[in-house]
Structure formats: structure tokens, C-alpha cells
Amino acid sequence: MAEIIYLEGSGKRAELPENLFLRFMCLEPTRKSFQGFANLYGTLDCGVEEPVSAWQSEREAFRKAVFLWQFIEGTTGIPAREDEDILGMFPDLFDALEDEVVDAGVLALELFPKAGWTVEALGAHSMLHGIVSDRLRDRMEANLVSDFDRLSLRAEPFSVCTAGKMWLQLTNAVNEKWKLRKCHWCRTPFRLKDPRAMYCSPSCKTSAIRARRAKK
Numbered sequence: 001m002a003e004i005i006y007l008e009g010s011g012k013r014a015e016l017p018e019n020l021f022l023r024f025m026c027l028e029p030t031r032k033s034f035q036g037f038a039n040l041y042g043t044l045d046c047g048v049e050e051p052v053s054a055w056q057s058e059r060e061a062f063r064k065a066v067f068l069w070q071f072i073e074g075t076t077g078i079p080a081r082e083d084e085d086i087l088g089m090f091p092d093l094f095d096a097l098e099d100e101v102v103d104a105g106v107l108a109l110e111l112f113p114k115a116g117w118t119v120e121a122l123g124a125h126s127m128l129h130g131i132v133s134d135r136l137r138d139r140m141e142a143n144l145v146s147d148f149d150r151l152s153l154r155a156e157p158f159s160v161c162t163a164g165k166m167w168l169q170l171t172n173a174v175n176e177k178w179k180l181r182k183c184h185w186c187r188t189p190f191r192l193k194d195p196r197a198m199y200c201s202p203s204c205k206t207s208a209i210r211a212r213r214a215k216k
């Protein structure tokens with residue numbers, strides 16, 4: 001029997017934290033942990049029942065996308081701090097994707113010879129584009145927004161399903177060149193805004209303080 005994730009109850013879901021795609025990527029790939037996520041944020045495509053295998057493949061796609069994104073960012077050097085070494089989270093993907101990245105890079109270099117990027121960076125970007133575009137297909141919609149100050153129009157993408165929302169989060173993160181740091185408590189990467197920040201959420205900070213007190 002296929003393992004299933006159920007959409008439980010109806011109505012309100014927790015508000016999505018901006019790094020939900022990173023939290024999703026860090027979930028253990030088990031039915032239990034996926035169901036816990038679904039209880040908080042809904043199923044990936046608003047399905048009443050979704051196979052665990054689909055969740056596993058979505059999680060893997062996020063891991064690949066974040067790896068490629070961080071690989072591009074990392075071509076400028078090795079991070080000085082262990083908690084900012086996001087690429088170190090994907091030891092399996094280095095070998096698995098290396099050849100594919102170079103192949104995609106050679107192809108991209110022919111198309112964009114003047115971009116000034118390394119073959120690896122171009123290849124990783126082109127693969128990242130492929131994954132995100134594939135995953136956003138049929139999940140993304142857009143609103144046409146009027147700006148009455150400038151009398152201009154612009155399209156604003158959105159998604160009704162949790163998976164689409166997370167892929168848009170990732171797109172936004174790549175676009176805005178987020179700096180990431182791993183939470184010192186749960187190890188989930190979060191967007192670094194304050195250089196002193198060590199935790200992804202107030203609850204992780206509280207847990208860390210409690211644990212420190214308990215040790216004393």
C-alpha cells in the first residue's frame with residue numbers, strides 16, 4: 001500500500017515563514033515528518049491525499065535547487081564560518097551533479113558567451129532555471145497590479161498551493177541574493193539579516209537558552 005499524506009481539517013493554516021522552503025528541504029524524508037508539516041502548512045498541492053513518494057521527490061528537488069543556488073554563490077570562495085557553509089549540507093550532490101553541471105555549462109556558454117561567468121556557474125544556473133521552471137509549471141498564477149502613482153501595470157506572481165508558494169520563496173531568495181546561516185539549534189538555514197543572528201526562530205532561541213541553563 002502506498003504511503004499517503006492527508007490534508008487534515010480545513011480552514012486556517014499557519015502563516016508561512018519566509019524560509020519555509022529551507023525548512024521543507026531539511027525535513028526527514030519520512031511519512032511522519034511530512035504529515036507533521038502538512039498539519040501546519042497544508043499539503044503540497046492542496047490534495048486531500050498525496051503519496052509520500054511525491055513529497056520525497058519535491059524535497060529532493062528543493063535540495064538540488066538550493067545546492068545549485070549555493071554552488072553559484074559559493075564560486076566566489078569558501079565560507080569562513082562553519083554555520084555559513086550551506087554547501088557542506090549536500091555531500092551527496094557534489095558527485096551526483098558535477099558532470100551534469102559542466103555539460104549544462106558548456107551548452108550555456110555557447111548561447112551566452114559574453115556573460116563572463118565560469119562554465120560551472122553558468123551550468124548550475126541553467127540547471128536551477130530548469131528545476132524551478134519545471135516545478136512552478138501549473139502552480140503559478142499572476143495578478144495584474146495597477147500602480148496609480150506611476151500609472152503603470154505589473155504582473156505579480158502568486159500560488160494557491162504550498163509547493164508553489166515555496167518555489168516562489170526560493171525564486172525570490174535567489175533574486176534577492178539572500179545570505180544564509182544555519183540555525184545553531186535546529187541546523188535549518190535561514191536568511192541572515194543581522195550578522196549577530198544565530199537562530200532561525202524565537203522558539204529555537206528559547207530552546208537553546210533552556211538547554212544551556214539545564215546543563216549548568
Ligand SMILES: [Zn+2]
Nearest residue numbers: 183186200204
Ligand atoms: Zn532553528
